[in-house]
Each structure stands twice: as C-alpha cells, then as structure tokens.
Amino acid sequence: MSVSTPVAPQVRPPDTKVASPRRGGLRRAVVRALPVSPAVILLVLFLAGPIGYCAYIAFTDLQLTGQAHASFVGFDNFRAAFQDEAFLNAVWLTLVFTVLSSLVGQNTLGLALAALMQRASKPVRTVVGGIVITAWVLPEVVAGFLLYAFFRREGTLNAILDWLHLPSQNWLFTLPILAVSFANVWRGTAFSMLVYSAALNEIPKEITEAAEVDGAGGWRRMWHITLPMIRRSIGTNLMLNTLQTLSVFGLIWVMTRGGPSGKSQTLPLFMYEQAFQKSMIGYGTAVALLLLVVGSLFSLVYMRLLRTEV
Numbered sequence: 001m002s003v004s005t006p007v008a009p010q011v012r013p014p015d016t017k018v019a020s021p022r023r024g025g026l027r028r029a030v031v032r033a034l035p036v037s038p039a040v041i042l043l044v045l046f047l048a049g050p051i052g053y054c055a056y057i058a059f060t061d062l063q064l065t066g067q068a069h070a071s072f073v074g075f076d077n078f079r080a081a082f083q084d085e086a087f088l089n090a091v092w093l094t095l096v097f098t099v100l101s102s103l104v105g106q107n108t109l110g111l112a113l114a115a116l117m118q119r120a121s122k123p124v125r126t127v128v129g130g131i132v133i134t135a136w137v138l139p140e141v142v143a144g145f146l147l148y149a150f151f152r153r154e155g156t157l158n159a160i161l162d163w164l165h166l167p168s169q170n171w172l173f174t175l176p177i178l179a180v181s182f183a184n185v186w187r188g189t190a191f192s193m194l195v196y197s198a199a200l201n202e203i204p205k206e207i208t209e210a211a212e213v214d215g216a217g218g219w220r221r222m223w224h225i226t227l228p229m230i231r232r233s234i235g236t237n238l239m240l241n242t243l244q245t246l247s248v249f250g251l252i253w254v255m256t257r258g259g260p261s262g263k264s265q266t267l268p269l270f271m272y273e274q275a276f277q278k279s280m281i282g283y284g285t286a287v288a289l290l291l292l293v294v295g296s297l298f299s300l301v302y303m304r305l306l307r308t309e310v
Helices: 021-033 037-057 076-082 085-119 122-137 140-151 156-163 176-201 205-213 218-229 231-246 250-255 267-277 281-306
Strands: none
Touching (some): 037 281, 076 085, 076 281, 085 122, 085 267, 085 281, 122 176, 140 156, 140 176, 140 250, 176 231, 176 250, 218 231, 250 267, 267 281
16 A cells, blocks of 8 residues: 655745736836827926916916916806806807808818819819918918908909999908908818818729719719718818817907907907906906817817717
8 A cells, every 4th residue: 555645835935926917017007108208298298287277377366467466266257257248249259250160161161172173183183272272371370461451441352343343341340250250261271171182082982983873963972972981080170170260369360350349359369358458367368268168068079979980
C-alpha cells in the first residue's frame, strides 16, 4: 500500500505584487491621455477660463470707469435685461437675422448652387465658384463696405432701379435688417455650397440614375433621394452657419452700426454698446452669456438631429 506524500502549498514571496485590472486600465488611460494633455490644458486656459471669468462678471456690477470695486449683484443684470425693451428688440432682430440669412438664405442658396453646379459645364463651375468663394474670403469689414456702397441711397442698387424706371429707396434706413441679412447671405453662402457639393458627390450615381429611369422628376429625386441621403450634412451645415451668424458683428457694424434707432441692432451689437460705449461691463457680459446660452440651445437641437441615422 503506497502512501501519498502531501504537497506543500505554494507560498508567494512577500515582495511579489499582482497588478489589479483596475490599476492597469487606469495606467493605460493615463498613457493614452498624455498626447492630448497639452491641447486640453490650452483649452482650459484660453477657452474655459475666460468663459468662467465672464460668467462671474455677469453677476457683478463691474464698470469700465467711475468704480473702485465691483459688487456681486446676483441675477440683477439678467432681470434688467429681460425688462429692457432694447434687449428684447435685439433678441427679436437676432432671430430674424439668423433665420433669414442662415437657415433660409445661406442654406437654401448654397444647396441650390451645389445642385446646379453638379450639372453645369466646367467653365461655368469655375466662374460661379470663383465669384462665390471670393465673397467668402473677403474680410468682414471689406465686405461690409462693399454692401454699404451697394445699398446706400446713392448706391449701386438704386442706380439699377432708376435705370429700370423702378422706385428706389434708402434701404439702410427703411429695411436695414433685410439689407444686413442679404449681406450675410452674399458673404457666407460659399461655405454651404462647399459642404453640399462634397455631400452630393458622395451620392452613388446608380441610385439617381435608377430613379430617373423609373420616371422620377428632378424635384421628386431631390425630395425623396438627395435630401434624405445628405441629411447629416444639412444638420452639420445648419449648426455651423447658425453659430457663425449669431456672432456676426463687423458686417452689421460697418453697414448700419445697429441703426437707425436700433432697427438692425442684434445681440452682439447691443452687448458691445452696453459694455464698451456705456461702460457697463457686468450688464454687457450678462447679455453675452445669454447669447452663449442661445447658441448652446441651437447646438443641442442640431446635435440631437444629427444622432438620427439616415
């Protein structure tokens, strides 16, 4: 009868350490984050930091002149804004300017130009693309002076109307918000055209050709095939155009300075007037913070739409 020899249990040396899965995952995350850490630090310093400081100023009565120390006033600046008729007028004009020049003007005209240039000859595409992109790359101040010369009382538009024996008017005085909206459409349509041109080039030709063989007309192909397939590009373009339009300042300032009587004074111009012309930095910053909130709401809506798969 054989007797089995008992096996002694293995004892791990006291200095041996086994890394836990959680610690290993944390180490990998730190290593992966190292390459982007300089960019994160710069964003915190030059973006999050100023935004946080502006948010603090918005709750104070800070002024440029005649004040030794700023006091914390809570929501007084925001209450004053919503009780100010000039602020409410600026909010309304900002919405009108954004809808006319961005959601309707730049978006629709950019899509139409992109669709037409798909079928145009190469010389036509070169000329039209060059003209539209030239308007886009012009500095905002230069574009503002050009459109001011176009819409002023003795400007190009009235000269054309007089030549056609049509009634003319002082567009910058009677319809200033429409004039600056048209100016923003003229200057910013190129971006939408480029976005939609790239999106249309990605649509397989077999799909449109099959729809054409089945008898679908141009409008039916556009509505049932083209628009659904470039839906994500439409959402991205609308979001970028809206955010850019909400912050337009130089173009309107050069053309009308927000006048006459505030008829073209959008929120950026109202904010500038309160903060730097009337020296109420706290109140002007509160308006800027409200504009930031409006832009964030638009972004959330567009991002929600972009999550939907085509």
